[in-house]
């Protein structure tokens with residue numbers, strides 16, 4: 001597309017995960033429109049002077065939302081699809097060519113955003129590389145990972161206060177006593193390795209090193225055409241205040 005193309009034309013040429021208002025009457029045609037659900041996630045209203053991390057940012061909806069609230073935001077995601085976690089029988093060979101991050105870059109430009117996006121797996125996200133964050137936001141990422149425990153431990157090491165975790169949960173696993181997860185790797189249509197119950201998510205967050213863990217909300221996330229919905233739970237974890 002030529003350098004003369006408008007934001008609207010460039011947005012129309014991309015496939016979007018997030019519905020994002022780019023300004024000037026341009027709204028991306030996202031697979032998921034989270035705008036009416038933002039209040040359910042319990043993000044602090046004011047984030048001036050805070051650092052925030054958005055994990056698995058895709059088109060950047062949450063990164064831009066935290067920046068709008070005043071935070072300095074770093075966003076991470078994977079650029080090469082072969083670096084995603086795949087069950088061995090489902091790993092595409094060769095990995096499909098896909099230019100990832102184009103929607104994010106266009107939205108960043110349209111919103112005159114300063115969010116820094118890094119091509120980095122959560123497994124490699126360490127304080128030595130990124131520093132630490134007042135708010136770590138992780139939405140619908142961990143169900144796609146083979147090692148949710150390691151990812152949460154990485155996020156705990158990056159956090160100096162609050163993690164906001166919003167993930168799909170398995171309702172039936174929650175009927176069992178104890179903390180259960182459903183193994184789905186070769187059965188789910190998108191790659192979901194483990195689907196914990198809401199209780200299991202709370203336990204995982206605590207085990208990773210967050211001392212105060214609270215469930216904030218449960219809701220269903222519908223896709224654009226309402227052809228399916230996914231139950232989500234929002235869990236907040238906080239580190240104990242240093243004495």
Ligand SMILES: C[S@@+](CC[C@H](N)C(=O)[O-])C[C@H]1O[C@@H](n2cnc3c(N)ncnc32)[C@H](O)[C@@H]1O
Nearest residue numbers: 055056057058077078120121122123139140141
């Ligand atoms: C279902 S989307 C969620 C997008 C966004 N976080 C939200 O809540 O709307 C999952 C995102 O996680 C990213 N992702 C998957 N594995 C990752 C990993 N190991 N490290 C960082 N991001 C990862 C994917 O590339 C994708 O952008």
